[in-house]
Amino acid sequence: MTPSQTPPPTARVRIPAPAPAPDPGAFGRRTRYAALAASWLATRALMLHLLVTDRLGVGGVSGEVYVLYRRWYDQLTTGAFPFGDPTWQYPPGAGALLLTPLIFPFLTFFQAFTAVTVVCDALIARALVRAGARPGGSAAGAWLWVGGLPLLLHIPYARYDVQVTALAVGALLALRRRPGLGGVLAGLGALVKVWPLLTLIGGPRGRTTRRALLGALGSSAALLAVLALAFDHTLDFARQQGGRGLQIESLGGTVYQLAHLATGRPGRVVYRYGAMEFVGPYVSALTALSLALTGLAVCWLVFWRVRARRWTVSVPLDAALCAVLLFTVTSRVISPQYLVWLLGLAAVCLTSGRTSQRPVAQLLLPAAALSALAFPCLYGEVVAGTALGTTVMTARNALLLAAALVSCRRLWSSTVTASTTTVKDATISERR
Template structure:
């Protein structure tokens, strides 16, 4: 019999106007700073905005003609991503670039408002944490995807499994990982209902896009060909080996990212896929062994799952930190969370990510000691956070002293 320890206690921000005004002021000031950095766009390697006004706008033109990018190595996203690419073109009076940034800020504001209503600590972590990534979040559509995941988790926490499931399903059609927000739903009808609505929402969206646009599944072929990105854990291992003179490989620009190529690189990529499979198996084992649920369990499990799939990925792009900050912030809206320390570790990890990209990215891609050290520190912090997250999740949900409790 499953033991539920559900508590709907909240620490709402809007019972007192002063904290709300302080949060709003900090949000406005930090986002103004991010806009200024994006307007200048010269920090470090520079040119972060090119992704929007060149690549995204190119994709928008193709989608406007009724086709997903065919044979494009940089298009590696599910068909729902087309909605995020098309949306800026629907905003009147603004250029595509301006509209994209405006919609990103709107999604950021929605996340902040939703978190503030659920709990002040989570809202503050998001508001303070996102600017640590400098202006990168404004030039990628990951904030929009994170909004879907955050709203899905908050809906699940409030007992609205249909809404949470539907949002998770739509998010999965945009960038896959939001489906992991359902990994910690309580057993029984809540899980069945959430997954059913996720399936219906994802299926309906895919059907509409498949009927309206050509090449909806072309992304899968491009994603499968990716190698070891220089910022991944595997990339760090190869970079350290190159610095030590043990590995003769080099860095090449492939599939829209800088990858390490040479002897053993393919093996490292395959090993990363194996680790991802093992991470999935661990999540299934946790799901089977866990019997003690609280209001925080779905939130904690989502952060743990995304951390596992991030650190075992062949690719750890800096925008992945947007996802982790959003999920960490949701965890902090619940007093019962087991992930408080893990959530706080996302702040230095985000700062190190922005130091690696864009500030010192030339050092990273030329595999200098400074560049490798920064990425290694970030990845080491993420790995430590992942192991701690797994241990805390297991300890808070699995009764007794299981053998995996000491992870």
């Protein structure tokens, strides 16, 4: 066979790799995320509108930012914390937070403060979405935050509790994988409003919790040292705490008002320490009882931690909500913005499919709506102690008390009284 007659080499045919099968749930996830983002934008636009107009009920909600926060901001920019000011009752970390509007020097203080608050709100929503997308997670937490916060109307944007809640949410979500970072965020939050330190109460025994506690101690000590060196009167806030009385929106205040309604004599209300408080007979006894109940709450939480045997990924989240609820309902003061904390912690709980606190979250939603109804919508009725105002406050505080009791019962049953078989199954599931 001549070279010209040599058969051509066999052609190599490339078979294309099969296209990856489409993820049937991808479209659904994108749709849900788009719906969540649209809901956030719509509700936040409404909240901002209410904040700017500020005409609901007694009004004056945004005055906290315009007047009080601005006055503190001006004082802080001189290098000193407010001193001799009975309304300044917050740890020094609050001063650092009130200086964050400096990030936006081209805006007025009110605009810059609102911008920081909205950004923190968006960060919380984003963190909840990511947590819910993890294996075993749930999008219910993000939906609770997006849909639940507007129940408080524009109050969250006229206070700095959204910023504090962002630190607490970040601490809880970081504890599992980066306990040191979780502790740092909790420590920073504690130096702003104390309660974020409770996010560490449910950490599992061992090195993880020790790292978190060391992170919290280190961050709070470092920030306190910086503020003490940079500002005067750093600890002046402590002088204003001891004289606080019984606020009309607290659980004890509701009991006092109900007693006065039963006798036909409304309680006398005065403005002190930045809040409306009751004065008169038995007020000091109810105040002391509130403090005693807070002490009992601490004892129960310690007893629970000693007895707890089952530690799943949801336990730190559930324990944080339970602890803050207990401290809220036993406090001498319950302001509407406290519901921002509770909604944020409940949302974190719902990011876990194993949470025991789902009924608690459901109770907090109507409690938030009633809080906004009481202030600012019907605050005149609440201050005057009318039947309508007292009914609203009684319903709100009854929901909070019920939520605290349900939270304690479900936390106890899920960690202490769970059967051995359930604990083994949960441990195997966690390892998977």
